[in-house]
Amino acid sequence: MGCSFEVKRSTFEQALFGIQNVAQKRTATPILANVRIDASNNELHLFATDYDIGLQQRLEATVDQVGSAALPARVLYDIVKKSKGDSIRIEIDDNHQGVVKTGVRARYKLVGMNPVDFPEPSRIQPETSLKLDRDMFRLWIKKTLFAASSDESRVSLAGVFLEAYDGNNLRFVATDTHRLGLVEVQGIEGCSIVPEDGIIFPRKALQELQRICDGEGEVQVTIDTPSVQVEWDDTVFVFRTVDGRFPNYRTVIPESTSRVVVIDRQEFMQAIDRVSLVVTDRFKCVTLAFENNILTIMANNPDMGEGEEQIDCTYDGDRLEIGFNAQYIQESLSEITTDKIELRLIDDVSPTLIYGENDESYLNVIMPMRI
Structure with a gap:
């Protein structure tokens, strides 16, 4: 049994964005490349799944004929996304073929499948959440x-x-x-x-x-x-x-550390970014040297060259040199929001802890690299 309805284009596009991401692009089960559309009571229920993930969306629509359809999710999304006009009209016949009308003079025909073959949406009825x-x-x-x-x-x-x-x-x-x-x-x-x-x-x-x-x-x-x-x-x-x-x-989070370094987060990120210009997948290590409230950031790549920068920090312990994967430091720093960060260290082979200053709720741990 076919169906027909009209829906606001922007609302339909937003719903289909997630749907087409979940729908399988390449699959041994062709029905999973489709979105199931159930039209009734002036609303649409959209559903896509790859068996591991299922997404259900509900949106308001003007339903002229109650029924269900299964249409190719990615193509339908692309048509809706690139179409003109404020509304989309879809008509599905009894052979599961769909006509999509957008704007005044645009018309697309899509080959659908029998929605009966589509997996049923699963839903948990929560007692506690x-x-x-x-x-x-x-x-x-x-x-x-x-x-x-x-x-x-x-x-x-x-x-x-x-x-x-x-x-x-x-x-x-x-x-x-x-x-x-x-x-x-x-x-x-x-x-x-x-x-x-x-x-x-x-x-x-x-x-x-x-x-x-x-x-x-x-x-x-x-x-x-x-x-x-x-x-x-x-x-x-x-x-x-x-x-x-x-x-x-x-087991990888040290219970105590012997050295603490405080660094301006933004300045540290920018210096790492610049020194990392000579870092490659083959030579991905940057060396951090701490001494007398100065942090020296160094990278050495025999295939490309070397870089070195110094920035201020708060550190009064013995000189310490330690190597890290540059990308790991950058990604950790980008998720911290405080102005300054704390590096809590033991030595050049033990895990290093990274906190935002005065923020114990978020921790990053990075294993050193051999220099």
Whole structure:
């Protein structure tokens, strides 16, 4: 059975943006390259899934004929995005063929599929959920996800670990074993829904979530292992958690350090950026030398040349030279918002801690490189 409806173009485009990202581009199951559209009661329900991630969107529309359709998600999004006019009209016949009318004189025909073959949307009926500020939720993910492993074969590291501690507190943690990002959030109601051993949110799901979870307000996070549901406004985002155990990250965080360096964050970032001009994938190390309140930043690349800069810092210990992956330092500093940062060090082979000055809630750990 076909359907027909008219919808505001800008609203439809915004909904399809997330939908077409979730829909499979290349798949052995062709139906998953489509968006399922259910039209009834002057509203549309859009759904896309790749089995690991599912996205449901609800939006208002003028529905002339109630029914369902499955249309190619990416092509439909591109048509809507590039079309003129304020509204989009779509008519689906009984053979699942769709006609898309945009503006006054534009008309496109799309080959659809039988929506009956589309997987049914899954939804968790929450008994208890985490209610989180939307802006802060995105920020906590951003401050940790960059440190997750990009090696998909290491599934337990290719995401962000969430655990509850001391009652109403949460930790977001990510690591690729060379570096680590950790955010602590206190005073969150509903933390008891987080499994005792924690839970791993996969990289892909969080990247999609970052793209579409915009605006202000709350998100409602519900956990029913192995599924997690994040809901806001007229959007429901469901994904499967990583099946694996997150490593004991606490073992790489030194309980105490013997040296503390305080540096202007912006000046440090800019100096690292300039010295890194001679850094390549083959020679990616920068050396930091601390002595007499001066930080010397050095890079040496036999294939290209060398760079050196000095900036002021607060440090009165013995001279210390330590090497780091330049990219790891830059990415860590870019997620800290305080004017100054603290490097807490032991020696040139032990993990180094990076904090924003007077901010214990966000920690970065970087393993040194051999100089």
